[in-house]
Amino acid sequence: MFRKITGVAMYGLAALWLFPLVWAFWTAFRPRELAISWTLSPDFTLDNVIKVWNxxxxxxxxxxxxxxxxxxxxxxxxxxxxxxxxxxxxxxxxxxxxxxxxxxxxxxxxxxxxxxxxxxxxxxxxxxxxxxxxxxxxxxxxxxxxxxxxxxxxxxxxxxxxxxxxxxxxxxxxxxxxxxxxxxxxxxxxxxxxxxxxxxxxxxxxxxxxxxxxxxxxxxxxxxxxxxxxxxxxxxxxxxxxxxxxxxxxxxxxxxxxxxxxxxxxx
CATH class of the missing domain: 1.10.3720.10 (MetI-like)
Structure with missing residues (x-):
């Protein structure tokens, strides 16, 4: 039982640590109007990266x-x-x-x-x-x-x-x-x-x-x-x-x- 609780806690901490990273990647490759939206859609673009680079x-x-x-x-x-x-x-x-x-x-x-x-x-x-x-x-x-x-x-x-x-x-x-x-x-x-x-x-x-x-x-x-x-x-x-x-x-x-x-x- 203790081992299961420890495993769940570890996965929870890992998910908490990964959340800002996932959010950064999600926002970086979404169109500007959908940048802060978590709506699941196939709208992804490289325009943000290109604009930043230029x-x-x-x-x-x-x-x-x-x-x-x-x-x-x-x-x-x-x-x-x-x-x-x-x-x-x-x-x-x-x-x-x-x-x-x-x-x-x-x-x-x-x-x-x-x-x-x-x-x-x-x-x-x-x-x-x-x-x-x-x-x-x-x-x-x-x-x-x-x-x-x-x-x-x-x-x-x-x-x-x-x-x-x-x-x-x-x-x-x-x-x-x-x-x-x-x-x-x-x-x-x-x-x-x-x-x-x-x-x-x-x-x-x-x-x-x-x-x-x-x-x-x-x-x-x-x-x-x-x-x-x-x-x-x-x-x-x-x-x-x-x-x-x-x-x-x-x-x-x-x-x-x-x-x-x-x-x-x-x-």
Missing amino acids: TAPFAQYYLNTFLIVTGVLAVQIVTATLAAYAFAKLRFWGRDALFILFLVQLMVPADILIFPNYNVLRDLSLLDTKLGIMMPYFASAFGVFLLRQTFKTIPHELEEAARMEGCSWWQILWRVYVPLARPTYIAFGLVSVSYHWNNFMWPLIVTNSVENRPLTVGLAIFAQSFETGAQWAEVSAATVMVIFPLLLAFLLFQRQFINSFIHSGVK
Whole structure:
């Protein structure tokens, strides 16, 4: 009986979570006069998406977001891999204490650091640049923690065998640890991409031009504009255009995403 009640509650919560997503898709592909109507009819159209694409520079927003997300992820993978290997396999004085201090970053909300980060970028003349958006996120405590947990599960004998074959520490890291941690990299990649794809406050503060504005800021400006503020069909179509790549990525990699957290020991 308890198991049935739990199942019903889970399905109910899932339906509650899916409702805004279904409503956004339903509104985005309906004619404007039927946008907020739940009348079942075969009237669907792509006119809303086409109008949004032609009205606002979403192509530029997509390019900016792609460059920002991939740039941050590439640097994070390098820094997190090197730091995780050091914390997991190297022995040095104060390693555990330093790792605990490093994880304190997880407890510091990113919004608290907006003011000092803004001052640093101003002094470096990096305001309203893609690099300025990316710089505060080049190091990830979460990525270091996740990869460290995975590296600790890899037998040390594999590293010793690689050393006997004449591999350097860099070759050991690239040929032994990185391939075995592939599910963890996928999971961290999804977390990093989704966070920076949806990041809004920091890009809103440091960008002023279309050439550097990401999708989230562009969507907010589009939705609040005088011409489109009350046009639910166009706003919903723009929202679907922004979230669709993330939904597709999660559907493709959801199994690796779940397995990585199981294998890394994160409960």
